Amino acid sequence: LLEAVSLQAELSELTAIIEAPAQGVVVESRLDRGRGPVATVLIQNGRLRQGDIVIAGEFYGRVRAMLDDTGESTREAGPSQPVELLGLNGAPSAGDEFAVAADERSARELAEFRRDKMQKRIQATQQAAKLDNMFANMVEGEKRILKLVVKTDVRGSLEAIVQAMSELGNDEVAVQVLGSGVGGISESDATMAATYGATVFGFNVRADKTAKILLEREGVDLRYYSVIYELIDDVKAALSGMLSPEIREEIVGTAEVRDVFRSPRFGQIAGCMVMEGTVYRNKPIRVLRDNVVIYEGELESLRRFKDDVSDVRSGTECGIGVRNYNDVRAGDLIEVFDTKEIARSL
Structure with a gap:
């Protein structure tokens, strides 16, 4: 593949400009505890020298040091050369x-302009999402949202986690990442989480003392991770719980009405034979006529001879009083059922 690319570049006469201010693309970035923000960049044109003022995305700074692909310090780098860059403010x-x-002034102004533009775009996206959710909820019912604030040690991990979060959920539940970034968990992150009721995830980073005190005081859930799959599994479990x-x-018993008579105390009583399962006094019932449900409700009474009983088993006769229903006829079926809640998962 490399030989094919090299041949194609040679045939197309693709060359880089060497003697010019450097420009290129950011490959990766992270926040190093000892060195601060570190960005791995690939130079596409020009020559990058130690001391140059560099702008990358929303951040800028003076190049304090550069490391080549072998980890050795270098004072300048040319096209097609990857280097680690120290000196950016983020x-x-x-x-x-x-x-x-x-110069530094123009770099700072451009970085601030990009940052403000990105912030407005994020706010507009969040506002549009709120409106979309509001109208969707009016039609389909309320959608449960798991709100998160995510901080990581490197940009690559952050992008992988945010992408994974966007793919989780369904029509009933979803994940919303309110805030994210590279670096430790700060007081502003804790304030955002407390304000919007979000959970804070730290991936290979920790909360500072002020943020930790605020999170504990507000009762905000703070979790630390070092493996992405464990983080994703916990989010899936949380969504499943929502x-x-x-x-x-489950039909637990069926009784056939053999005769109907009246009791001065209980009103209409159906003399029944339990055909299947067990008839329970405290479970909901349905009355069926010609296999069609004509009533659904509860039992008023369940008697075996003259005794009140809580259940009657198959093959046994009993007297059944249906609450608030007086049209039971011989030949009807009384179906006793139970409902169970089954936990779902994504």
Whole structure:
């Protein structure tokens, strides 16, 4: 593959500009505890030198040091050369373009402009999502949302986690990442989580003292992870717990009405034979006529001879009083059923 690319570049006479201010693309970035923001960049044109003012995405800074692909320090790098860059004031996103700026002032103004533009775009997207959810909920019922604030040590992990979160959920539940970024969990992250009722996830990062005190005081759930799959599994489990349980019915007993008579105390009483299962006094029932449900309700009484009983088993005669229903006829079936809630999962 490399030989084919090299041959194609040679045939197309593709060459890079060497003697010019450097420009290229960010491959990866992370927040190093000792060195601060570190960005891995690939130079596409020009020459990058130590001391240059660089802007990358929403961040800028002066190049304090560069490391080549062997980890050795270097003072300059040319086209097609990947280097680790130290000196930016933040961790840019993978795929962001970087370039050498004329001076620090212009780099700062451009970075602030990009940051403000991105913030407005995020706010507009969140507002549109709120409106979409509001109208959808009016039609389909309320959708349960798991709100998260995610902080990671490197940009690549952050993008992988946010992408995985966007793919979870269904028509009933979903994940909404309210805030995300590279670096430790700060007081602003804790405030956002407390305000919107979100859970805070830290991937290979920790909360500072102020943020931890605020989260504990507000009762916000804070979780730390070092394996992405464990984080995703926990989110899946949380979403599964938010799903409405599946309601299943089980017929536990059927009695056939043999005769109907009246009691001064209980009103209409159906003399029955339990054909299948067990008839329970405290479970819901249906009355069927010609295999069609004509009433659904509860039992008023269940008697065996002159005694009140809680259940009657198959092959046994009993007297059944149906609450608030007086049209039971011989030949009807009284069906006793039970409902169970079955937990669902994604």
